[in-house]
Amino acid sequence: MTSARVFLIGGVMSFRALFNWLSPWIYVPTMLVSPVFQILLFAYIGRAARVQSDKFYVIGNALQYTAIPCVFAMSHTIAGERFQQTLGYILVTPARRIPLFVGRSLPVVVNGALTSAFALALGGAILGIHVPVSALAPLALTIVLCAASCTGLGLLSAAIGFLVRETATLNNIVFGVLLIFCGVNVSLDDLPGWMSTLAQGLPLTHGIEAARKLADGASLSYVAGLIGAEALVGLLYGLAGYALLRALELQSRVHATLERA
């Protein structure tokens, strides 16, 4: 019961407390307007370069933008606590670590999915792309999965936050890597072989491919493999992030380096 409270209530409270981008003065420009301009930027580059359709860029960039709320918010769970000098208090509590850290990821996933869905809807409306009504529910599922897998990556980034001071720089680099490698604006076939191979192990790659197929009319069962792969990649990143968090937490106790960075 206590773990459930830590998971749900603690997760929501820490998200509201630490993720100060929830202020409308930050949320609107950063989460609602910027992704639409990212979509427009690449859609117009695509028109100038004559490579893909507008739909390709709307879906790719709307889903890729989940990286901003998910990776940044998760890394704030460590960096934000440390900045407020409350990380030590959190880590000396007897609360179990899985509900403590995973609970913080739940609001992050919801926020990431909403951001992505809004960008997809508005970007699609501006550029006039058509998505079959039957594809909306599977697309929503794919968006949530992409947000969850990015949150898994964010957990890893949060763990690295034990070691580095500039988590904002790190998160922006993660965002850029996802932008280049995951087939967001350049199809995997047009990427060099080593890049498309590496992309198979990154969050978003399979989710974006599945979303594009769904928007073109494919059924959920047709893209089940891609959706399963996205879920698996996200789960692996989440597990790796959790393991690293625990390892670095223990190390920081042994070496008294919790507040070092």
Add this chain to the structure above:
Amino acid sequence: MKSARLLVIGWFFQLKMLSRSSFNGILGILYPLFFATVAFLMYRAGSPNALLYASLGASVMGVWSAVSTSAGSAMQRERWQGTLELLVSAPAHFSLVMLPVTVAMSTIGLYSMAATLLWGWLLFGIDLHVAHPLLFCVSIVVTVVSIGVTGFLMAVAFVRYRTAWALGNLFEYPVWLVAGFLVPISLFPGWVRPISWLLAPTWGMNAIRESALGGTPLPDVGLCAAIGVGCLVLGIAVTGTVLRSARARATLALT
């Protein structure tokens, strides 16, 4: 003479400080490179002949990126650090203090510009033969200063917005888009073009392209400089208004 000294020394110190910040330094180079790489891959897949066009455009993106987010909150940063009152009460005009800050930010963008051109050459084989080297350098200097002055206007105009960095960040993509860095302005709807014409980066970009590719960059250089001067005059006027208001209401230190 004292004003010129203040501008130059202020610019130099700000440049040194920014060079040691991983967010403004390392990320300032890397972040535009991510977008440049994607643009190069897109143009290589669809229109390989336009790669040089994209390379020049992507290089100036970094200058704008260095300014948009950071300059938006430049004045607020002084406020958070508790130095705003000291700077305002100094005998020098406050504009002479803020202007070097934002011009130093755009100067940092030169690292990104060089890195992007080098990146394009090394990884994508984009050769840059500059037709008018002297005019190319003049175009770059005028563009960098004009973008820095635009940042100065943003810094003083956004001061009442508590999270000005978010507002500055908001302008990153739109200016990349409408200033014609990677997309010809002719592709946009007609109502977008007048917005482009009002932006100094649009003319700076044109000047850099014209000087590199063998056109006539001087009219574009002139327009870029003129808009920069306009932003400067407007920025000084806004600074005066903001400071008068802050003094009258005793809100200078409020965050």
